[in-house]
Structures are given as C-alpha cells and as structure tokens.
Amino acid sequence: MAHHFKKNIPNTVVLYGHHAVFAALKNKNRHVFNLFCTPENEKILKASFPNTPFDVVSKKEIEKLVGTSAVHQGYALVTNPLPNVSLEKICAQTKNKARCHILILDQITDVQNIGAIIRSAAAFGAEALVVQDKNTPLENGAMAKASAGTIELVNIVRATNLNRAIDFLKQNGFWIIGLDAHAKQKLDEIDRQTKLAFVLGSEGDGMRRLTQESCDLTVRLETNENVESLNVSNTAAIVLYELGK
Numbered sequence: 001m002a003h004h005f006k007k008n009i010p011n012t013v014v015l016y017g018h019h020a021v022f023a024a025l026k027n028k029n030r031h032v033f034n035l036f037c038t039p040e041n042e043k044i045l046k047a048s049f050p051n052t053p054f055d056v057v058s059k060k061e062i063e064k065l066v067g068t069s070a071v072h073q074g075y076a077l078v079t080n081p082l083p084n085v086s087l088e089k090i091c092a093q094t095k096n097k098a099r100c101h102i103l104i105l106d107q108i109t110d111v112q113n114i115g116a117i118i119r120s121a122a123a124f125g126a127e128a129l130v131v132q133d134k135n136t137p138l139e140n141g142a143m144a145k146a147s148a149g150t151i152e153l154v155n156i157v158r159a160t161n162l163n164r165a166i167d168f169l170k171q172n173g174f175w176i177i178g179l180d181a182h183a184k185q186k187l188d189e190i191d192r193q194t195k196l197a198f199v200l201g202s203e204g205d206g207m208r209r210l211t212q213e214s215c216d217l218t219v220r221l222e223t224n225e226n227v228e229s230l231n232v233s234n235t236a237a238i239v240l241y242e243l244g245k
Contacts, residue, residue: 009078014078014140022048037055098195103128108201115146179219
C-alpha cells in the first residue's frame, strides 16, 4: 500500500491518534494531503467524515510515517501546520475585555508538556499561548496527541523576541505575572479582575533573567514545603483554573 503515500510535500505535519486526527479533520484551516487508517477503523472514519477520502493501510505502514513508538491508534493524517497567530490580533480581540488571560512560555521545550499546557489553555479559556519562536519546538504529532486534539482550539503566537512581546502586551493593558517558586506573593493574592499574562519558565532553569525583570510581579503556588516544584504543565493547569474562578 506504500504507493498511496504522497512524498516530498513541503511544510507538512503528520498527526496521529484518534482525538488529534479527528479534531484536525473538523478544522477548516487544515488541508488533508493524506489520511490513513487501519482496517478496524475504516467504518468509524467513513461514518464520521463521509466526504473525506482516505486509504486503509496496515499498522506497519502507519508506523513508517509516525514511528514505532507513537501511540497512533490506527490513524495518521498528513496536513499543513496551523497558521501562526499574531500578537496584534490577540490584543485586538481582547481590546474591550475587562478580564482575560494569556500564558507565556519561556523556553519550554518538551512537546508533551507543551501539548498538556495547550489542553489546559483550551479547557480553561486562555486567550492565547505565546511562545518564543526560536527555542520552542514546532507543532508536531506528539504535541497534538498530548493536547488530545485541543491544539485546534488554542491561538498560538510564535514571537521572535519574547521581551518585545511582553512589552507589547503591557502597552495593550496586560499585567505580566511571573511564576517563581521563591516569590513572596501567592497566586491567590493577586487581582484577577483584569488582563493578565502569566509567564512560565523552563523546567530546569525557570524564567530567564531578562524575562523575569520584565514581569510586573512574581507569584508562587502554595505547595507542601517538602516538594520543590510541580511539573510545568501541572502548574499551568492550576494557574488557569485559579484565574477562572
């Protein structure tokens, strides 16, 4: 069945897994270059997307595309990456909102963490996720799978310069709050009835010095003193949940 694969399509991503593939197929911003499923999934795919052509292939053929370690559940989709959203667009959308929130990721590189953060951003209604373009992995199948398909729902801004992006957000009415385990102030002490952009630093090093200096204030989560810190995706989920209260 390998003759079905379209080779050398520039600028594509391969998504896999039931949630990620089905969510992408519902997104009008996605183009379907190739869609594959294993025989046991043929009926459900045909019933769910009757007008979308696909090829039925073996599990091994899908593994050639996505790798043997990927949990593909018998689905693979070759599609275009989602378009980058501009910060200007986000600020225009939030201009008349008295209260909203954005997450800024300062050099978080683990695709599983980014995918999980995207899922929380979708679940708790974050306006956008701002990441540094150079040091953040591009959208890929593992990230979409970790997001359980919610990557289709979240505005992702890839900023060339994170500090310039932070300045732009400040000019547009956002308070910049850094998450820091050593901060004096606690998360639940801040005013939530306003525009907030929360900065989460990398797993190992936290926020970079320049990023931290551009924050209006830093806060910490109150955790058991015997636990040094939470995984960054867990932290993001707690922050977003708290902001939604």
